Amino acid sequence: MFRFVTRYLGFLKAVPGTALVFDAWLRIATIFTHPEVSGYIDSIEREISGWDNTCTGIHKYGGLQFSYAKHELGHIHSNGLLDMRFSREIKQQIMAVDSRVEHHHVFKSTGWISFYIKTEADAVYAVKLLTMAYEEYRAKERTGLPLV
Amino acid sequence: MSKIFTPQYNGYLVANAVGFAIIGISKYLSGPGSNGVLIYSEFIIVPFLIGIISAWFWRDDEISSMTLVSRCVANCFVAIVLSMVFLSEGIICLIIVSPLLWTFIVAGCFTGRAMFRRNNNTLNASVLAMLLVLFVVDSTSVHHYENMVADRIVINAPVSKVWKNVVAYKRNTSPDKYWLFRVGMPSPVESTTEGYYVGAKRKCVFSNGYVFDEKIVVYEENKNLTFDITDQPRDPEIMGHIDILRGQFLLQDNGDNTTTVIGNSWYRLYVFPVWYYDIWAKNVTRNVHLRVMEHIKQISEAQ
Numbered sequence: 202m203f204r205f206v207t208r209y210l211g212f213l214k215a216v217p218g219t220a221l222v223f224d225a226w227l228r229i230a231t232i233f234t235h236p237e238v239s240g241y242i243d244s245i246e247r248e249i250s251g252w253d254n255t256c257t258g259i260h261k262y263g264g265l266q267f268s269y270a271k272h273e274l275g276h277i278h279s280n281g282l283l284d285m286r287f288s289r290e291i292k293q294q295i296m297a298v299d300s301r302v303e304h305h306h307v308f309k310s311t312g313w314i315s316f317y318i319k320t321e322a323d324a325v326y327a328v329k330l331l332t333m334a335y336e337e338y339r340a341k342e343r344t345g346l347p348l349v
Numbered sequence: 350m351s352k353i354f355t356p357q358y359n360g361y362l363v364a365n366a367v368g369f370a371i372i373g374i375s376k377y378l379s380g381p382g383s384n385g386v387l388i389y390s391e392f393i394i395v396p397f398l399i400g401i402i403s404a405w406f407w408r409d410d411e412i413s414s415m416t417l418v419s420r421c422v423a424n425c426f427v428a429i430v431l432s433m434v435f436l437s438e439g440i441i442c443l444i445i446v447s448p449l450l451w452t453f454i455v456a457g458c459f460t461g462r463a464m465f466r467r468n469n470n471t472l473n474a475s476v477l478a479m480l481l482v483l484f485v486v487d488s489t490s491v492h493h494y495e496n497m498v499a500d501r502i503v504i505n506a507p508v509s510k511v512w513k514n515v516v517a518y519k520r521n522t523s524p525d526k527y528w529l530f531r532v533g534m535p536s537p538v539e540s541t542t543e544g545y546y547v548g549a550k551r552k553c554v555f556s557n558g559y560v561f562d563e564k565i566v567v568y569e570e571n572k573n574l575t576f577d578i579t580d581q582p583r584d585p586e587i588m589g590h591i592d593i594l595r596g597q598f599l600l601q602d603n604g605d606n607t608t609t610v611i612g613n614s615w616y617r618l619y620v621f622p623v624w625y626y627d628i629w630a631k632n633v634t635r636n637v638h639l640r641v642m643e644h645i646k647q648i649s650e651a652q
Contacts, residue, residue, distance in 0.1 A: 218456075221460065224456070224459075225452050225453070225455040225456035225459065226452060228414065228418065228455060228459065229418065229451070229452070232414070232415055232418050236415060239413070239414045239415050239418075240413060240414075240415065242414065243413050243414050250466075256466075256467060257467075258463050259459075259460055259463045265463075
């Protein structure tokens, strides 16, 4: 359903508020079908919120966004789909190591990845991926490189 | 008192009180000119705001997303009860509106949670100002929406037999199949006419005794029966929110002793947003058509 909507009705995200409403539906559906996923998202949120200089917010296309110093680390749609952006090289490395990591559900030929959080182990791995992005920003900050 | 006005209960009580106060003020300011129209703000902006206000009261609660959604269900229930009491809405309407309310209360609540965690007053004020602007713009806009629904059925009877049953038909006693009819929405059961000519008065009787007064405006025997609805009941259940303007039966002789009947209805909606309520309006009108046309088919084929 999520893939169908993002593929064929993705243009609707340009309408203000549509992504927010769709994410609310996803949240309600997930709570009925996979209630544990909602708990995993909460635990990831608690973990990331404890890191220095991070904050959470609403992603522009729906979902929970994690940011470091105003730069997005990644976002989780309410069905448990984590989207993150890496460099293409790092993306290739991550995908080579773990088959659960997929090309982004829309932007396939970019550095974006998608990762479905379905189990507790997935939640642990999601935190690991977010840690990688976080450490990358921290390293850039330490060396004075631009954070983009 | 302090046990009642805890942050958790304020999340229900104050949020809904503010929501209904906004609706009340908006109705008061728009006056009788609003013609009973319920605009999209009342089903989208207000529930969204109820969600945000609830999130503000619950901002210090360490609650899971599951609990927050459960509280949104309770909030939706409170809003529905208040709608029954203060807006005199019927059960069917509330069944129809509840998915919309719940969705926007959930969306508002999670947006509010994110807003208040950031604790950015500029952002919070901007969101509320945007909602206010949307509400005012929507409240002062003209809301008028008309549409039509068409359905067809093939009857194994010659057109002359079908025609008689199209103009007027005896009472339909078969059980309702459509789920909304089963839970109490009135369904059409009988049609009577004072004559077979243009200008003749026609009545469509519903299962709960409602009568739609109609006047035949086109009478082309065995071909076209078109009638305007001249009076229809006002009721808290759906009929206060939709007006059926015109009905039409077009008959086509298929040349093989069968007849194709096309039923058309034109209606006007008094509830917005159209993208939500028109789905229901089409669905209900379609099922009214089907109930009537299947009855006409049954009695025509039995004759």
